[in-house]
Amino acid sequence: MYALTGVTKRFTKGRKEVRALDGVDLSIGDGDWLAIQGPTGHGKTTLLQLLGALDRPTSGSVVFDGDDLAKLSERRLAAVRARSFGFVFQFFNLIPTLTAQENVETALVPLKVSAKARRERAATALADVGLADRSGHLPAELSGGQQQRVAIARALVTEPAVLLADEPTGNLDEDTRDEIIGLLEGLWKDRGLTLITVTHDSTVARRAPRIAWISKGRVSLRKDDRRVQRPRRATRKGTDGEAPPKGDDGATVPKSAGGASPVTDGTTEEETAAE
Numbered sequence: 001m002y003a004l005t006g007v008t009k010r011f012t013k014g015r016k017e018v019r020a021l022d023g024v025d026l027s028i029g030d031g032d033w034l035a036i037q038g039p040t041g042h043g044k045t046t047l048l049q050l051l052g053a054l055d056r057p058t059s060g061s062v063v064f065d066g067d068d069l070a071k072l073s074e075r076r077l078a079a080v081r082a083r084s085f086g087f088v089f090q091f092f093n094l095i096p097t098l099t100a101q102e103n104v105e106t107a108l109v110p111l112k113v114s115a116k117a118r119r120e121r122a123a124t125a126l127a128d129v130g131l132a133d134r135s136g137h138l139p140a141e142l143s144g145g146q147q148q149r150v151a152i153a154r155a156l157v158t159e160p161a162v163l164l165a166d167e168p169t170g171n172l173d174e175d176t177r178d179e180i181i182g183l184l185e186g187l188w189k190d191r192g193l194t195l196i197t198v199t200h201d202s203t204v205a206r207r208a209p210r211i212a213w214i215s216k217g218r219v220s221l222r223k224d225d226r227r228v229q230r231p232r233r234a235t236r237k238g239t240d241g242e243a244p245p246k247g248d249d250g251a252t253v254p255k256s257a258g259g260a261s262p263v264t265d266g267t268t269e270e271e272t273a274a275e
């Protein structure tokens with residue numbers, strides 16, 4: 001799904017140049033859940049923004065499903081973003097004057113979905129995150145955890161292939177953090193999503209089968225890193241809504257694209273990591 005090669009990102013701050021990413025090589029497969037962990041200011045959000053086509057690298061390539069996001073026109077980039085990526089942020093980013101239902105519907109406006117279909121799909125998305133009975137509430141009338149659920153519904157109502165979450169539990173207490181990460185994990189398993197979560201929090205990172213550690217803009221993966229390979233998510237009209245089977249340790253066991261025996265690609269990526 002993703003292949004990043006030699007990715008650097010530099011910012012200029014006054015007279016100083018900051019190398020936010022410094023030679024990142026990384027591959028992320030369909031259906032992977034990758035946590036990006038690391039100290040503050042070391043490039044986590046920058047990497048997430050490149051993966052979500054919100055920004056471009058200074059050099060290197062970010063290939064997503066065969067397209068180098070670094071080279072696409074703004075128009076194509078916006079189209080890929082709208083079609084393929086959903087975003088969740090630490091501070092929810094809901095529109096305060098709109099109800100939960102209306103906030104979720106906003107994600108469908110750029111896709112030119114009819115008003116009736118918007119209403120139906122937003123109601124389903126809210127039900128999927130356990131908020132069917134809160135659809136008429138404004139964000140201020142919801143708890144932090146509920147607001148994040150609305151934000152997750154808004155991210156998923158467009159049925160993206162990839163969900164990118166930047167510190168999704170960073171503004172929540174421990175119990176709510178566990179609820180939200182459990183919700184994300186369930187959605188990841190059930191929908192065959194590719195999930196990429198940025199987090200400071202090791203408790204959250206450890207829930208992901210893959211962890212990328214980022215330090216000074218360089219990425220390293222665990223020695224035992226393995227890509228999870230699962231079939232592409234179910235589409236709206238598809239029938240493959242089946243949750244992947246569990247392994248002995250309770251972890252999701254990947255299936256081959258043909259739905260046959262579980263496989264991984266069998267390679268570790270440490271050779272390609274920057275450290």
Ligand SMILES: Nc1ncnc2c1ncn2[C@@H]1O[C@H](COP(=O)(O)OP(=O)(O)OP(=O)(O)O)[C@@H](O)[C@H]1O
Nearest residue numbers: 011012013018020039040041042043044045046047
């Ligand atoms: N738009 C920008 N202009 C200038 N410098 C930037 C910009 N965005 C990020 N940086 C710098 O790039 C470096 C990496 O920032 P980034 O936000 O990716 O770190 P992070 O690991 O996500 O940090 P945090 O955990 O605090 O969110 C930092 O030094 C930051 O100040």
